[in-house]
Amino acid sequence: MSEHEALSASEFETLIAAAKSARENAHAAYSNFRVGAGLRATSGRIFGGCNVENATYGLTICAERVAIVKAISEGERGFDAIAVVADTDALTAPCGACRQLIWEFCGDVPVILANLKGKIEIVPMRELFPKPFDASSL
Numbered sequence: 476m477s478e479h480e481a482l483s484a485s486e487f488e489t490l491i492a493a494a495k496s497a498r499e500n501a502h503a504a505y506s507n508f509r510v511g512a513g514l515r516a517t518s519g520r521i522f523g524g525c526n527v528e529n530a531t532y533g534l535t536i537c538a539e540r541v542a543i544v545k546a547i548s549e550g551e552r553g554f555d556a557i558a559v560v561a562d563t564d565a566l567t568a569p570c571g572a573c574r575q576l577i578w579e580f581c582g583d584v585p586v587i588l589a590n591l592k593g594k595i596e597i598v599p600m601r602e603l604f605p606k607p608f609d610a611s612s613l
């Protein structure tokens with residue numbers, strides 16, 4: 476049984492809307508690939524994140540990690556779902572580094588992948604990250 480609260484369709488929609496809104500703030504000056512994330516804490520608070528690029532390229536931070544560090548720095552510790560939005564036909568899934576961080580703080584949450592045309596897919600984190608290295612590995 477999942478330790479996460481099951482969200483309603485309208486709660487998923489709210490999270491997608493938060494991701495789209497955060498995406499508007501993306502600093503994607505080098506890739507021009509704008510991504511937004513919406514993260515729902517068990518408190519009910521929703522945190523948005525966008526990708527923040529850098530001229531060194533390597534210091535770029537993805538939208539998902541921005542949303543997570545914002546929430547963690549605000550004292551949140553439990554999460555129910557995360558949404559990722561990009562303007563691509565094939566839905567954009569979190570990169571490897573983001574999967575590691577999502578697993579660390581959110582565990583097996585639903586990951587809502589969406590684009591700007593209304594395409595949506597919900598994938599459990601355990602499917603995106605089937606053999607994790609985490610606290611239980613130490």
Ligand code: THU
Nearest residue numbers: 506508510526537538568569570
């Ligand atoms: N990016 C994200 O923000 N999240 C993802 O899930 C995939 C990639 C960003 C990083 C970089 O700014 C741009 O997209 C191109 O890789």
